[in-house]
Amino acid sequence: MIKALLLSPGPVLTCLLAIILLLAFFSLSVRFGFLYDRTNTRIFFAIISVICLRMVLPVNFPFTYSIYIRDFVRPVMDVLSASIADTPFMVFDCLYGIWAVGAVMQLCRFLKAKKVYTDRIREFIITKESSCAYLYDLAQNHSAKQVKIAVVPFPVSPGITGICNPVLILPEVDGFSKKELTYIFDHELYHYKKHDLALLLLIDIVCCIHWWNPLVYMMKKWFCLAMEITNDQAIMQGRDSADRLEYASLIIKISKKLQDAQNTPVYNLDFVGSRPSQLGLRIRYLYKDADNKTYLSAIRSLKFLFLTMLLVFSLFFVIESEATVTPADAEGSVVITEENSYFIKSENGYDLYVEGKYFTSFIEIPEEFKNLKIK
Numbered sequence: 001m002i003k004a005l006l007l008s009p010g011p012v013l014t015c016l017l018a019i020i021l022l023l024a025f026f027s028l029s030v031r032f033g034f035l036y037d038r039t040n041t042r043i044f045f046a047i048i049s050v051i052c053l054r055m056v057l058p059v060n061f062p063f064t065y066s067i068y069i070r071d072f073v074r075p076v077m078d079v080l081s082a083s084i085a086d087t088p089f090m091v092f093d094c095l096y097g098i099w100a101v102g103a104v105m106q107l108c109r110f111l112k113a114k115k116v117y118t119d120r121i122r123e124f125i126i127t128k129e130s131s132c133a134y135l136y137d138l139a140q141n142h143s144a145k146q147v148k149i150a151v152v153p154f155p156v157s158p159g160i161t162g163i164c165n166p167v168l169i170l171p172e173v174d175g176f177s178k179k180e181l182t183y184i185f186d187h188e189l190y191h192y193k194k195h196d197l198a199l200l201l202l203i204d205i206v207c208c209i210h211w212w213n214p215l216v217y218m219m220k221k222w223f224c225l226a227m228e229i230t231n232d233q234a235i236m237q238g239r240d241s242a243d244r245l246e247y248a249s250l251i252i253k254i255s256k257k258l259q260d261a262q263n264t265p266v267y268n269l270d271f272v273g274s275r276p277s278q279l280g281l282r283i284r285y286l287y288k289d290a291d292n293k294t295y296l297s298a299i300r301s302l303k304f305l306f307l308t309m310l311l312v313f314s315l316f317f318v319i320e321s322e323a324t325v326t327p328a329d330a331e332g333s334v335v336i337t338e339e340n341s342y343f344i345k346s347e348n349g350y351d352l353y354v355e356g357k358y359f360t361s362f363i364e365i366p367e368e369f370k371n372l373k374i375k
Contacts, residue, residue: 008060009080009092010318013073015055018314019215022048025306026222030281040303041230045199045223047307051314052206052216056103058096066320066368073319099212106208121167124150132173138185139168147189155257158271160188163197171257180250186235187271196227225278228271229285236286248283255279342373350374 026044060066080092125148126132132151139147148167159169168188173181191197203220210216236244254271336354343350349363352372365372 008058008318008320009077010060010066010320011058011064012055013076014317014319015051015314016215017319018051018310019048019055019219022051022307022310023215023218023222025303026226029303030222030226040300040307041226042194042196042199043304044307045203045219045226047311048219049199049202049206051311052210054314056209058092060318064316064318066318068320068371077320102211103209106211107205110204110208118161121150121152121161121169124152125167126151135170135173135181138178138181139189141185145192147192157254157258158184158188160191160197163201166192166197175257179246180253183235183247183250184271187231190231190234191227199223200227225281229282232282232286233288241287244286248286251279251282336369336372338371338373341369342375343369344375 022044080090080095082091083089084091084094126135128136132149135149135151139149145166148162148165149170150167151170151173153172156169156171158171161167161169166189168185170184176184200223203216203223207216207220232247236247239247251271336352336359341352341354341359343352343365346361349361350365351361352359352369362369365374
């Protein structure tokens with residue numbers, strides 16, 4: 001009898017490959033200026049988050065199809081499937097257990113830190129009777145939903161937090177003109193309108209679960225950058241060069257104020273962000289216009305097709321070296337490979353022979369044995 005693995009490294013390797021391809025694709029999109037489509041950019045990060053969550057379940061579902069890449073995958077699978085001290089447990093089982101414990105600890109730390117951060121911000125929420133009450137009148141022009149405003153008495157970047165009860169975070173506003181405040185409100189409330197905070201929470205959860213994976217931290221860094229760039233483009237769409245220059249000056253102005261400020265955890269989407277070194281890229285995108293709509297439409301379609309193909313690949317296909325046997329089943333079991341196994345067509349289906357001896361029969365050849373010869 002052949003027993004299937006409860007946990008398999010195959011889905012993890014498949015999703016890891018898909019994530020690497022997605023991040024490489026996004027890096028090229030940024031480099032060559034293909035970050036115009038705001039919807040596709042958000043879909044990109046939603047898809048990569050789904051793939052990361054699929055990676056957490058290292059099991060082969062009934063609907064998955066195995067792709068055998070023996071030369072490349074076999075050495076990795078041999079290490080991960082090795083028995084630990086003659087026990088029924090594999091190396092992969094041990095690693096997955098460490099992964100799971102670490103993920104729970106990281107999630108607990110994240111939830112606690114986020115609560116402390118939120119409670120701290122709410123201490124600075126202004127009332128409509130305060131000297132900054134005019135900010136609420138300004139906020140009503142940008143959002144139909146009631147938005148609370150917190151004016152923080154130390155250097156912070158303008159930002160927004162709270163998925164259900166949004167709080168707009170501002171530094172001391174005395175140094176900003178009304179037009180600059182309008183730009184800030186436009187930018188931050190656009191994050192809320194496009195549900196970027198919900199997507200940020202999803203990515204934060206993915207980072208907690210994949211605490212060992214540097215690729216997800218790179219993904220979060222690029223997510224924050226992409227959301228700022230797409231917001232800048234949305235706000236400046238149709239504006240003249242004078243408005244763009246004022247907006248770019250505002251970004252630089254806030255960045256200079258934050259140079260000596262202490263870094264804070266990123267639980268919201270900041271106007272400037274935590275990496276001033278990326279300001280040059282943002283400002284360069286400010287002056288890009290989507291002039292060639294036909295060209296950009298083709299790029300958008302190709303991007304969406306690529307993202308869809310990778311999502312389908314990660315959900316329905318699994319990279320394997322060959323049929324794997326657990327240490328518990330190794331004794332007295334049979335390993336089926338292309339070299340030692342074949343099918344013979346019979347009246348009722350197909351008979352499987354291993355090492356020249358009859359093994360079992362099938363009405364139809366299973367997907368995992370499609371690579372075997374038929375005699």
